[in-house]
Amino acid sequence: MFYRIxxxxxxxxxxxxxxxxxxxxxxxxxxxxxxxxxxxxQDESQWAAVxxxxxxxxxxxxxxxxxKPLFLWRSGGGDVLGRx
Amino acid sequence: MKADQISEQFVPVALNGDAGNQPGMVSxxxxxxxxxxANEMAVVTPNGHLLSHDLDEGLKKWQALPEAQRRKLDDLGxxxxxxxxxxxxxxxxxxVYSRGLIRDKQGQLQVYKTxxxxxxxxxxxxxxxxxxxxxxxxxxxxxxxxxxxxxAPIVHRICRRYLIDLVRVGGNGGPRRPEEVLSGEMQVxxxxxxxxxxxxxFAGSTRLATxxxxxxxxxxxxxxxxxxxxxxxxxxxxxxxxxSFNLIAYSETGHYDEIHGKVxxxxxxxELSPAKTAADLAPxxxxxxxxxxD
Numbered sequence: 001m002f003y004r005i006x007x008x009x010x011x012x013x014x015x016x017x018x019x020x021x022x023x024x025x026x027x028x029x030x031x032x033x034x035x036x037x038x039x040x041x042q043d044e045s046q047w048a049a050v051x052x053x054x055x056x057x058x059x060x061x062x063x064x065x066x067x068k069p070l071f072l073w074r075s076g077g078g079d080v081l082g083r084x
Numbered sequence: 085m086k087a088d089q090i091s092e093q094f095v096p097v098a099l100n101g102d103a104g105n106q107p108g109m110v111s112x113x114x115x116x117x118x119x120x121x122a123n124e125m126a127v128v129t130p131n132g133h134l135l136s137h138d139l140d141e142g143l144k145k146w147q148a149l150p151e152a153q154r155r156k157l158d159d160l161g162x163x164x165x166x167x168x169x170x171x172x173x174x175x176x177x178x179x180v181y182s183r184g185l186i187r188d189k190q191g192q193l194q195v196y197k198t199x200x201x202x203x204x205x206x207x208x209x210x211x212x213x214x215x216x217x218x219x220x221x222x223x224x225x226x227x228x229x230x231x232x233x234x235x236a237p238i239v240h241r242i243c244r245r246y247l248i249d250l251v252r253v254g255g256n257g258g259p260r261r262p263e264e265v266l267s268g269e270m271q272v273x274x275x276x277x278x279x280x281x282x283x284x285x286f287a288g289s290t291r292l293a294t295x296x297x298x299x300x301x302x303x304x305x306x307x308x309x310x311x312x313x314x315x316x317x318x319x320x321x322x323x324x325x326x327x328s329f330n331l332i333a334y335s336e337t338g339h340y341d342e343i344h345g346k347v348x349x350x351x352x353x354x355e356l357s358p359a360k361t362a363a364d365l366a367p368x369x370x371x372x373x374x375x376x377x378d
Contacts, residue, residue, distance in 0.1 A: 023191060026312040026334045034332050037195050038183040038353040044205045049087040052098040052363045056110055057163040059097035063130040064155050069146040071094035071139070072128045074114075074121055075101045 174215030207250025231271035300340030
């Protein structure tokens, strides 16, 4: 009887541990869900659809060649197309 | 943002905040645009004359200019291309996304958004690996199933430069100091082989310290975050290149919303970039001479 109680206790502790682990651990089962949450959502980042150039020389030459004005975006301090 | 109109009727160019510090053409251009032009968008001529902050008005003013003036490029000085480093030849470019998350009442993770604009989108960056670094990720013995350690410089680059709270309210965090990586390891193992395709599995963990009070640390006590790493990649033995690469880093406490004083989960996703457009090739935000060596 004593051993059964001990075994039951160990089992319960193990299950509780597994549940906690499952809740916080990055498991293969959670991989796709997390990836989906982290990546840009459908209604986000419309600006990313714009074919931005990052080389001002190239942009100036192309603008003159194609007879188009520049649409200039300059960040306040960070990297415009890196961190937003 | 009127993405279609900008794409079709303009030449869109995005420049970093420090672009005006570049000598030669770039600084002359910015001096022409305005005394102060930062965190702004505007319609500008190729010679740096500001037309308008409004798309339609800017286009109208552009079309009103004589054609010869529109097509003539002034000599604004020398352009120094060294300020635009290119990804290493033969290496790989990973697109990085970062996101604050929150657990709902059922304990399920959800996207965390606040009234702060920065939280409305995923944070973004790029990770560059050299050719030899990329090759080092592929076990020499393709059949080896036992995990092998990923080279320390790669793990440290990820920990120092990318497992930071990119979406933190109120500003960007710079790279961590080396001593703020308290521990970090990642291993790679061959999970499966099918024809030329070798499927790799990455797993690891890291403990990181944050000393910035605005990022959730206390005055005399660092904020400690434990990240777990898990990823999968496919390597084509015939083409000798990665055809997919997906890695996730996750911390229950990695994001700090300083407006509401909340410590929240942070997820960071890395995936193979097509590295085709100019924007794909934008240098990592923390790029410096020591990017590959520290």
